[in-house]
Amino acid sequence: MFSIPKGTIGNRWLGGAMKSLTPILLTVFCSCVYADNSENKENVAEVLRRGTTAVPLNADAPPYPKAALRRGIEGWVVVGFNITADGTTDEIEIRESSIDDYFDDAAIEATRTKTYKPATRSGKPVIQGNQTVKFTFQITNSNGGVSRQFRGIYRQASAALGSRELELAKDLIDKLDGKEKRLLAEVCYLDILKANYFHQTGDDKASLRHIRRALVTADETMPKEIYISLLRQAIVEYAKANELYTSLRFYKTLLEVDKKLAADDPIHNFAAQVRKVLNGDSNIAMQGETSQSCSSCGSPDEYIWWHELNRKRFLIDQVVGQLNKIVISCENSFVSIVYHPDTAWTVNKDGGECSIRVFGNEGTTFRLVELANES
DSSP states (O other): OOOOOTTSOOOOOOOOOOOOOOOOOOOOSSTTEEETTOSOOOOHHHHHTTEEOOEESOOOOOOOOHHHHHHTBOEEEEEEEEEOTTSOEEEEEEEEESSTTTSHHHHHHHHHTOOEEOEEETTEEEOEEEEEEEEEEOSSOOTTOOOHHHHHHHHHHHHHHHTTOHHHHHHHHHHHHTOSOBOHHHHHHHHHHHHHHHHHHTOHHHHHHHHHHHHHHHHHHSOHHHHHHHHHHHHHHHHHTTOHHHHHHHHHHHHHHOTTOOTTOHHHHHHHHHHHHHTSSSOEEEEEEOOEEOGGGTOTTOEEEEEEOSSSEEEEEEEESOEEEEEEEETTEEEEEEOOTTOOEEEOGGGOOEEEEEEESTTOEEEEEEOOOOO
16 A cells, blocks of 8 residues: 555555466467466567567658538547558557547548558568557647637536536536637547546546546646646556556656656655555456447447556456457557466467457456566
């Protein structure tokens, strides 16, 4: 357990001892992942020292969708993908978007047509996984500006949250959310309002989602002090959700952005405690649910959940519903495996930082347990 910096709410950690497992050897498609009893444990770190990363050959911006342009809608899309050994892209999926339907197709098509000089390993082209790209759609340079109408309602909603008039705040947020014409900065401010509203109502999951969304463009659209405040929130909220690696990544960004951060600021101690837990001898567990549609990646009947891995060993248990497969994308490798219960998997994270996507029927719940490092 560790203390939360002043002005934030308490935390909880999942973990503890796990029951003994019977590892099952499965067939995989690269040496980056193996079941615990596998003989296939190639030293990827040594191989990667002889490799190169992919280099983009074209960077054409997607055309602005006519429907959004006609309605004066600005927004953004974050796309996940892999770069294949022939320099094309695959495993394309929408990670997050500011508004449904308007920009997703343009972002997917722009990602699909991107080409690269592929990554190499020992002189041979290889997959480079775990890639993301952000597409920003902005009609004019609004310089963080918002409309007069938006500003007025935003101030009322902020005041209502400040006095904990939650019903009034919800009505005002819904009013802003129903406004079709929106500037890029308005999208960010609205996510900040929603994050604060859900924080006050005790919905930590929804609050974190809107902090994540706000941070997509906060560095471009928000005043520096608001961006710094969001980074501090993200450090704490991601840690509370056991997204420890991501929490520390935002801490690193905070150090880069806030050059006046005091040496005795409690956020330093908080980050040190997060790092201690990350490298500690207790398991890290979190609940997952396949709730995001995977229509953009060619599987309209499947839903996904994704997570940046904290550690190199994990298992999935307490499944309610149907899980089909697990896809692990690292910077220098990619593997798709069929889900089996009672299986602990090891990822050679010397191959770069890794994300995991779990595919299954809509609404399937489960627990992901990242296992303590072996001594």
